[in-house]
Amino acid sequence: MYDFAYHRPKTLADAAAALKGKDEARAMSGGMTLIPTLKQRLAKPSDVVDLGGIKELAGIKVEGSGVTIGAMTKHYDVSVSPDVKKTIPALAELAAMIGDPAVRNRGTIGGSVANSDPAADYPAAVVALNATINTNAGKHAADGFFKGLFETALKDGELITSVSFPKPEKAAYMKFRNPASRYAMVGVFVAKTKDGVRVAVTGAGPCVFRVKAMEDALSKNFSSAAIKDIKVPSKDLNSDIHGSAEYRAHLVGVMARRAVDAANK
Amino acid sequence: MEIKGEYKIAAPRDKVFAALNDQAVLQACIPGCETLEKLSDTEMTAKVRLRIGPVSAAFSGKVTLSDIDPPNGYKISGEGQGGVAGFAKGGAVVKLTEDGGDTVLTYDVDAQVGGKIAQVGARLIAGTAKKLADQFFGKFAESVGAPPPTSAA
Amino acid sequence: MTETGIGARVHRKEDKRFLTGTGRYVDDLPLARATYAYFLRSPHAHAKIKKIDTTAAKAMPGVVEIFTGKDTADAKMGGLICGWVVKDKNGEPHKAPAHPVMALDTVRYVGDTVAMVVANSVDEAKDAAEAIKVDYEVKPANVDLARALDKGTPEVHPEAPGNLIYDWEIGVKADVDAAFAKAAHVTKLDLVNNRLIPNAMEPRAAAAEYDKGTGNYTLWSTSQNPHVLRLILSAFVLGIPEHKLRVVAPDVGGGFGSKIFCYNEETMVCWAASRVGRPIKWTAERAESFMTDAHGRDHVTHAELAMDKDGKFLALKVETIANMGAYLSTFSTAVPTYLYATLLAGQYTTPLIYANVKAAVTHTAPVDAYRGAGRPEATFVIETIVSKAAAELKMDTAELRRKNFIPKEAFPYQTPVALQYDSGNYPPIIDEAMKIADYKGFEARRAEAKKRGKLRGIGFSSYIEACGLAPSQVIGQLGGGVGQWESAQIKFNPTGNVQVITGSHSHGQGHETTFAQLVSDKLGVPIENIEVVHGDTSTTTFGMGTYGSRSLAVGGSAIMKATDKIIAKGKKVAAHLMEADVADVEFDNGTFKVAGTDKNVPLAQVVFAAYVPHNYPLAEVEPGMDENAFYDPANFVYPAGTQICEVEIDPDTGVVEVVAHTAVDDFGNIINPMIVEGQVHGGIVQGVGQALHEAAVYDKDTGQLLSGSYMDYRMPRAEDVPSFKLGYKVTPCPHNPLGVKGCGEAGAIAAPAAVMNAVHDALAPLGVKHVEMPATPLNVWQSIQGAQRAAAE
């Protein structure tokens, strides 16, 4: 690892100030991606701004019918939160599937959403549940937030403060793990809300994406049978030694059907 | 891995071909290109800084134009050393065909990476290569096809 | 049997330090004024080094010294050696390309060493390594084993034209062909034995210190065989006289073969320590382990089995291409020949066997012995083809095996491939395994799984292993460069406690307990008063180390010999003390007795008398109680067993789940069942790993290692396996004093075929003919798709 200047601001404003104007400064939330990257010397930040000291960023609140989860809330805390379990059990289940216990004790929702790793789990929930991403600069709707491989709508210096998830009628997440890394090779989050059904897929493409054909079919008939013949094209899907694009496309169908069945249980 | 793509550009073929050979255009379109210096009509040295999520690596290397067949196309190749990150090299065969007053650009990229990025980032290689190819050709198509060419470079 | 003697489940003496964080591995050693080494490695699979410029790097902060291949050449350092000469078909020794300690003008695999930076900290060494400018001329690489020997494939070494190291055979091809001509049925099989990366959890490490005053070197290394390492470094590589080099292998965190070999990093650390005048420490990062630890397996094989109309095996024919990687690692040449083809008889009476093995060099990491070393590859060929034959003949898979087993009365049994099995009784093993696995109930379980949408399959694997390589004379005739004996010393202290000094090395196998049990049992000394000492060339007698499941059969037998000498000497002393005739003195459970009387003297008193010889037969017996023994076995030992695996496959995703796994083994007599079971468990999981998960994947064009971290190399996890069901049958080894056989590799040898046979059984209803290892979800899904496409056509 290259050395860097370390900052541990106590407020969001101080964090933003520490990042401002520094092209090679990095914000660190849980550090579960950043630290391994730095260990490999695959980045050389001038400054690392540790968001761990900002109290206002952690915590889970029930707001209206949904939940708002502070950006620095750990995956473990989401997975066991009675509020999350009661409001959106699928979200607690998703959090429990990330990494491993020690990773869940450090990794955060804000970090996961801001990073937009193509194989991260949270983006699927954010998109399927049509969550709102709250930042120090305003709000982002879920659609359009994830723009590509490690790319989001966040501007330089913009930090996620929390993510607000409306309560769905039914929802479930099914994850097919990359056999080695345990990241999502294909993860499908299905949510049925009063505004319709949303199906979000992670792991399969450059970033999370929705499957319109499935959403339409499920909006008419929320059962796995309704989507059994819908095939996701494999063009532009990820391919590596663990899964070809064709295999991933196939798994999207399998995981989507299983998610619908789980949501209906 | 191989990546193919196609863009329709609202500009005549000669103009598109000229832009493909315009160092300033290339510099503006190569993702993360910090410097591009001409050694000859077909050889340039380049410094490129790529930031893909948590990874940030500076590559230095060269860009070569070959199989030049005006105005039908050419091959643009690049190879760079990214220090501890490893190396990347790739080439794109670019073909231009006329479509009325417009030009259809097709590309066929072959890319290789090696060293640490290949060893620990295998899952991201294909996606990254595709993203960079899309960025380059997308930006190129946009800059050449963009109506008033006041700031084409 | 006493509570701590032979056969008892004694808790391990070594556990306390490991459980309290007080074990001492190489990286844990504090070394005053240490410097740190970092090795710059090639990012290319094949390139010419046009120039290396270290000028800027040498000026970096904290840099002590930088060495390149040129420095080692200037110092006339020898290359790394391959210690086993295999003669090819024509009697010619194998091609032996040079293996420089650091690359001279060519790099031959991703990870090949280009420069060594020594600095005051690891980070400074890495910073400097980044500043070394290497000008490479990248060349096409030879990566795909199946094509490695084809014309036009890029050549790895000029000394090995066409990339061929040897073309070796065993058996008479004409006889085998004649048998095939008469066969009623022939089963044919093409398979790949996938390349594995050993992944001991402790990465390799080395630290070295040079004492200018005495000229002595000390090398701490993660070695399975410190004496052999010292011998190689002294005689072939560094030229440091053996007595001036001390090699210490302290606590070592697993080896599985990968820590047998002499590697360049430990060589360089040792060599450079005297040049920089300070200790040097190096610990591999996991990424380096992936790139540079010797890999395992990697065969491409075609096999054919000829049978008569009743399913009796008539002949077996095997053609294998074995990957050596870019350089010949220490014992690489022996693995696909003497440790592979000689095992192709398996447990069967196949009268004629012919095997042809071609070893190829490629632009990949060196390949050498990995848990089982050749024997898993042989078992996989035999046990896969036997199961395939049973399916083709529509015969019960166990029945076909039973029909061809070597009968009990046939032992000692001479196979057609050189080995003579000393003992065994195979039918009761498979019977017991089938009972434990509830073979009878399988079809009901299959039907029940089907209701849940799962495909259930069952697979058998009846393996034989030859371990405890021996005897030295035979190994020498076969080209092995070292002896295959083991040493032991039993050293009593005056107060009656014992140090048992062994030339073998424990890196997880529990020698400190098992060997103490032997001595406690034999000499009646309480186990807590026995300390097993190993791993340090300056405190132990020359020994061969630990590999090939040899420690107990060979090392334990040496200990038995040494205890015999202690008892013999003790009898003389006791006879004197009891004023009796030596011939009348008996030894039992720690006490010397005069037969037929109640006269006795405890061993401790005899020992004390030996060190304080005030009343002692000094005229006939030397003082002291310290005996040395070397034991060279008469033959290999031949453990055998049957594993039965049950899998369930999700046809929608291709995921294979191991739902039950049974292993019944004949390891001869068992000293500590708890430790033996642990060895079997670990071995099975490595075998399951090979069958379902693990693969070292190189990009076939570029030679880049794509499975170079735990992000992509799929290690077995706890969730991947069930708890295992084990059983034993015992036929004691007739030629060693303990009647023991080896148990360390058995699990890994048998499991891959058991698992894959179960996978094939499960997928048979879908028309899938063959799935290549590892049967990953992708691989299984693609196989199902392929079968469905074929059915549709």
Place this chain on the structure above:
Amino acid sequence: MTLSVAMTVNGKAVSGKVEARTLLVQFLRENLGMTGTHVGCDTSQCGACVVDVDGKSIKSCTMLAVQAEGTKVTTIEGLAPSADKLHPMQEAFRENHALQCGFCTPGMVMSAIDMVKRHNYKLDEATVRHELEGNLCRCTGYHNIVKAILAAAPAMKAAGV
């Protein structure tokens, strides 16, 4: 960037100078000489480095030493209540032969203790196997590790730890 860091490790106040980039595991091993915590990989997957920070198991190779400022850290060296008595989890590992080479063992034991507590001393085999997803062992085949953890859960409850 050199920083001062202070924390409590195994009940003792410790402090030292570190670089910003110093990992917690490096601080433990190199500054404090507590080499019981091991490093088995560089991608945060093997779990050999797991320690407890403020009651949560974490991978000490994926946390900066400065991030542990003011925390209470427990490592494998801090578990045994006395020189001749082991923690019930350590004892169960010994009793059930749940270790061979011992390299993954410290992380395995730390994760196991955390697991037992999170599950309120009630575990079954499937849960244990699932919960071990962040710890790799190459020797034991996990069989005896699972057995040990299942045995340790009631023993830990009985011992009130």
